[in-house]
Amino acid sequence: MRTSYWRQMYQAQTGVLLSFMTLTFFTGLGGALFIPILSLFLTTQVHVQPFAVGAFYTVNAIGGIFFTQIVARYSDNKGHRKRIILMCLVMGALNCALFDWCRNYWILISLGIFLLGMGASAMPQAFALARDYKDQSGRSSIMFTSIMRAQLSLAWVVGPAIAFGIVTAYGFRTLFLFGMGIYVIGFFITLLKLPDLPNTKSAKQSEQQPTTMRHRSDVIKLFICSTLMWGCNSIYIISMPLYVSKQLQLPQELAGWMMGTAAALEIPVMLIAGYLTKYWKMKCMLLFAGIAGIVFYIGLHWLHSPHALLALQLGNAAFIGILGGLGMIYFQDLMPGRAGQATTLFTNSIYTGSVIAGAMAGSIAQYYSYGATFIVCGIFVLIATILLTLVKPI
Numbered sequence: 001m002r003t004s005y006w007r008q009m010y011q012a013q014t015g016v017l018l019s020f021m022t023l024t025f026f027t028g029l030g031g032a033l034f035i036p037i038l039s040l041f042l043t044t045q046v047h048v049q050p051f052a053v054g055a056f057y058t059v060n061a062i063g064g065i066f067f068t069q070i071v072a073r074y075s076d077n078k079g080h081r082k083r084i085i086l087m088c089l090v091m092g093a094l095n096c097a098l099f100d101w102c103r104n105y106w107i108l109i110s111l112g113i114f115l116l117g118m119g120a121s122a123m124p125q126a127f128a129l130a131r132d133y134k135d136q137s138g139r140s141s142i143m144f145t146s147i148m149r150a151q152l153s154l155a156w157v158v159g160p161a162i163a164f165g166i167v168t169a170y171g172f173r174t175l176f177l178f179g180m181g182i183y184v185i186g187f188f189i190t191l192l193k194l195p196d197l198p199n200t201k202s203a204k205q206s207e208q209q210p211t212t213m214r215h216r217s218d219v220i221k222l223f224i225c226s227t228l229m230w231g232c233n234s235i236y237i238i239s240m241p242l243y244v245s246k247q248l249q250l251p252q253e254l255a256g257w258m259m260g261t262a263a264a265l266e267i268p269v270m271l272i273a274g275y276l277t278k279y280w281k282m283k284c285m286l287l288f289a290g291i292a293g294i295v296f297y298i299g300l301h302w303l304h305s306p307h308a309l310l311a312l313q314l315g316n317a318a319f320i321g322i323l324g325g326l327g328m329i330y331f332q333d334l335m336p337g338r339a340g341q342a343t344t345l346f347t348n349s350i351y352t353g354s355v356i357a358g359a360m361a362g363s364i365a366q367y368y369s370y371g372a373t374f375i376v377c378g379i380f381v382l383i384a385t386i387l388l389t390l391v392k393p394i
Contacts, residue, residue, distance in 0.1 A: 017144060019193035020130045021151050023085075026186040027122050028152040030092055032159020033166075033179045034099075041172055046105050054358070056105075060113055061355045065348045067117030068124060072344035081129040081340065082196040085122050086187060092119030093183035100176035122186070123152070124347045128339035131332055132197050142282075146274025146325040150267045153324065157263045218392045219334050223349055225391070226327055228384040229293065231353030231360075232377035233320055236297070238361040243370035248304055262313040262320070269321030282326050282333070283393040289326075290385030293319035297378035301371050319381075333394045 042053045071088070075081050095115035102108060127148060134144055166175045241255040273285055296315035303312065328346040335342040364373045 019189055021148055023126055023186055023189050024148045024151040025155050026182050028155030029159050030179055030182045032156045033163045036160040037163050037167055045172055046103050048105050056109055059109055060116055061351045063113040063117040064120050065351045068121045068344045068347060071121040072340040075125055075340040076338045081125050082194050085125045085190050088118055088122035089183050089187040091115050093180045095119050096176045096180035100173050124343040127343045131339040133195055142277045142329055143274040145329050146270050149325045150270045153266050221387055221391050223345055225384040225388045226349035227352045228380045229323055230350045231356045232380050234354045234357030235361045235373050235377055239365060239370050239373040247370045254306055258309055258313055261310055262316045265317030266321040269317050270325035273322045273325050281393050282330050285322050285326055286388060289319050289322035290381055293381040294378050297374045300374040330394060
């Protein structure tokens with residue numbers, strides 16, 4: 001009798017965890033289908049100039065920071081993250097419908113940015129709900145969060161290829177309808193499978209543990225570290241294809257192989273990093289990621305052969321895989337009871353880094369060279385790594 005009870009409990013928990021993983025993949029796929037083709041859509045379908053395309057990306061990043069932070073504060077204060085995720089997924093589906101129908105730039109940059117920002121909030125809220133669920137079950141959330149983060153990376157491995165394939169074969173309308181279907185699937189997974197946790201144990205603990213100046217200082221320093229590191233990753237994504245093809249005069253296909261190799265290696269790195277937290281502190285793992293990032297960016301500047309550039313992707317995977325897998329958990333552990341705001345702070349550090357990267361990558365390349373951007377990245381990661389040593393160890 002007792003064995004049957006525990007077996008049912010295990011099966012129920014396994015079903016919920018698989019649902020979290022599936023939801024993460026589908027919400028990640030929604031973004032991975034949309035973001036890579038956005039510039040092409042605005043140029044060919046809305047017929048705007050490059051400046052307007054850049055402005056859209058900038059406003060989208062700022063809007064994403066603003067809306068996700070509002071949703072995070074509300075979810076931490078009111079609870080019921082499941083209902084918030086459902087609302088965000090509906091917003092994501094409506095955004096796909098808007099882009100399928102509308103070709104007016106001003107509507108897209110206003111209403112579209114609002115729907116994009118609200119839809120993007122589904123991802124951090126899903127991670128926050130998963131953290132609350134694991135905390136209530138009394139089990140460690142580190143490995144499971146790493147597995148969920150790997151699902152997001154997997155979505156970004158396959159998503160852009162699917163997006164460009166659909167656009168090439170069937171057009172943008174079919175892509176946006178397909179994206180709408182992805183959000184609808186995520187909606188029903190959330191509705192039918194995920195738990196609703198109105199009052200979490202960690203939230204009550206948070207009320208009993210007021211925020212100190214040291215605590216805020218640690219969060220701020222970690223946010224700056226994360227922003228600098230993710231900004232360097234964005235500079236790399238912007239500059240690397242042009243560096244390979246224009247400055248090094250190597251085949252354009254090499255850039256795709258470099259990105260694909262790093263993306264494929266990131267997933268096992270995330271899982272291994274999650275497992276190793278049983279033996280090493282998260283701070284030590286992130287410091288190792290910073291060292292790997294420094295070696296990677298400096299190596300990009302000095303090593304120019306295709307084989308060397310591909311081999312360096314192991315350093316890139318270690319840098320981004322550990323940062324992506326454990327960075328979010330570090331924020332959550334520094335902010336107990338506020339998983340929504342902690343996860344969103346991590347996500348917003350990526351957005352903020354992207355905004356900074358967009359301005360810096362072009363300026364450095366124009367006045368110096370594409371290769372010089374990687375020296376700057378190496379310096380920024382060094383600064384972030386040094387600053388990370390001052391954050392409370394976890």
